[in-house]
Amino acid sequence: MSEVKEKEVVKVKKSEALFSKRRRNILIDPLDDNNPVTIQVLGICSALAVTIKLEPTIVMSLSVVFVMIFSSLLTSLVRDYIPTRVRIIVQLAIIASLVTLVSEFLKAFNYEMFKVLGAFVGLIITNCIILGRLEAYAMGNKPYDSVLDALGSSVGYAWIILAVAFFRELLGSGSILGYKVFEMIGWSSFPTNGLFVDSIGAFIILGLIIWVQRSRNGYVEN
Amino acid sequence: MQQSNTYIIIFTLIMTIFFGTLLSFTRMQLGPIQKVQVEIDTKKKILGAVMDISSLSPDEILSLYSKKMTSMVLDISGNEVLSSDGKLLIAEEVNIQKNYKIYKDDRKYPVFMFSEDGNSVDYYIFPMFGNGLWDWISGFVALDKDLNKVIGVAFDHKAETPGLGARISSDEIQDRYKGKEIFDIEGNLVSIKMLKKEKNPALSIHEVDGMSGATITANGLNDMMKNYLNCYLPFILKNKKLDETLISYNE
Numbered sequence: 001m002s003e004v005k006e007k008e009v010v011k012v013k014k015s016e017a018l019f020s021k022r023r024r025n026i027l028i029d030p031l032d033d034n035n036p037v038t039i040q041v042l043g044i045c046s047a048l049a050v051t052i053k054l055e056p057t058i059v060m061s062l063s064v065v066f067v068m069i070f071s072s073l074l075t076s077l078v079r080d081y082i083p084t085r086v087r088i089i090v091q092l093a094i095i096a097s098l099v100t101l102v103s104e105f106l107k108a109f110n111y112e113m114f115k116v117l118g119a120f121v122g123l124i125i126t127n128c129i130i131l132g133r134l135e136a137y138a139m140g141n142k143p144y145d146s147v148l149d150a151l152g153s154s155v156g157y158a159w160i161i162l163a164v165a166f167f168r169e170l171l172g173s174g175s176i177l178g179y180k181v182f183e184m185i186g187w188s189s190f191p192t193n194g195l196f197v198d199s200i201g202a203f204i205i206l207g208l209i210i211w212v213q214r215s216r217n218g219y220v221e222n
Numbered sequence: 223m224q225q226s227n228t229y230i231i232i233f234t235l236i237m238t239i240f241f242g243t244l245l246s247f248t249r250m251q252l253g254p255i256q257k258v259q260v261e262i263d264t265k266k267k268i269l270g271a272v273m274d275i276s277s278l279s280p281d282e283i284l285s286l287y288s289k290k291m292t293s294m295v296l297d298i299s300g301n302e303v304l305s306s307d308g309k310l311l312i313a314e315e316v317n318i319q320k321n322y323k324i325y326k327d328d329r330k331y332p333v334f335m336f337s338e339d340g341n342s343v344d345y346y347i348f349p350m351f352g353n354g355l356w357d358w359i360s361g362f363v364a365l366d367k368d369l370n371k372v373i374g375v376a377f378d379h380k381a382e383t384p385g386l387g388a389r390i391s392s393d394e395i396q397d398r399y400k401g402k403e404i405f406d407i408e409g410n411l412v413s414i415k416m417l418k419k420e421k422n423p424a425l426s427i428h429e430v431d432g433m434s435g436a437t438i439t440a441n442g443l444n445d446m447m448k449n450y451l452n453c454y455l456p457f458i459l460k461n462k463k464l465d466e467t468l469i470s471y472n473e
Contacts, residue, residue: 083233090233093241108255111262198383
């Protein structure tokens with residue numbers, strides 16, 4: 001009897017606000033100080049491949065946020081039942097199913113984007129950030145915390161690729177979301193740079209973002 | 223218990239059934255919508271070879287297509303083919319990519335015909351398929367009713383380099399083909415060749431300006447055009463002759 005009471009007291013102590021300091025940190029940390037792309041250097045492949053234009057990048061970002069949140073939630077919900085020996089396979093099955101869902105919906109409701117993104121939507125499965133967060137966080141934490149963690153990491157990934165895409169489209173194609181901005185302000189002879197249409201442009205911009213971020217945060221690799 | 227083989231097998235079984243059901247259910251629900259999307263996309267490409275359709279809505283494209291377009295499926299000798307149960311094949315449903323992979327004599331060749339008034343054919347549209355630098359390229363080439371002069375082309379690609387080979391899907395490149403001819407004066411099929419480099423002086427009626435930095439894509443384009451025009455040649459000659467006899471008869 002006394003044991004049960006003790007447990008209850010502990011539970012009350014443990015309950016915390018919906019956005020306590022710890023939870024806010026889970027959410028905010030991956031946006032800057034522990035960014036999956038610029039600090040952990042994960043998900044680089046898609047950051048190079050889909051960032052030529054801003055519009056496909058937006059669709060890609062939304063897809064990753066969706067897949068990440070729901071795979072984290074699902075994994076966290078069944079984390080106590082997943083046999084440890086096949087846990088990676090289970091995580092992959094969850095991610096792959098969600099990615100297939102996204103791909104099917106895209107094909108039905110935005111066929112143009114489906115054609116542009118093509119294989120890259122399917123390749124979200126291999127995005128190391130998602131599997132990494134499932135294995136490192138969702139397997140051992142409660143659903144709500146896991147969702148916050150997933151949201152933080154995926155938005156951390158999204159804002160980086162959106163920033164890269166913004167500059168690549170601006171400098172490489174002279175447009176933003178397909179609108180020729182330089183022609184609109186009367187600078188029709190703007191020299192677009194083919195380098196930014198190529199993957200090299202993504203490396204340059206990514207490098208610059210990492211440089212600015214690290215010199216601002218004082219982050220040093222050990 | 224949780225680590226026992228039986229538990230693992232049961233767990234994976236349940237998981238497989240759950241996700242399998244979820245995905246196949248989604249597929250069943252979305253399948254018809256996706257089919258319409260693919261259909262609109264194909265018809266857009268076909269119409270895009272003969273006219274500017276960028277301002278039309280999907281519904282307008284479908285209704286325009288059903289009004290102005292007819293189609294048939296040919297074999298290598300230019301005869302219309304029937305499916306195994308004796309019905310006419312639907313040209314829009316012939317997968318050109320799949321057909322490309324089989325030997326050219328065994329392929330099915332769809333032809334689309336555009337008719338402004340609904341009686342006589344104004345333009346013939348021939349789908350084609352080939353290899354670019356990184357992956358496949360495809361195209362629809364529209365010829366006039368004499369089957370010689372190009373009315374327009376619509377090229378597509380999967381993974382050509384943006385700004386280089388990917389330019390084949392831009393109007394700037396496709397407009398270069400307008401007015402070019404595929405037969406020489408003696409009536410031999412010479413196809414249309416994209417040259418190396420841009421701004422070539424004195425292009426012949428069978429040549430178009432090249433794309434600098436994308437010669438391999440251009441070569442792929444030339445091969446595709448030549449291969450497929452040769453495959454369609456029996457049909458082209460058959461319909462050409464008919465027109466010529468008509469012309470001489472009228473004279």
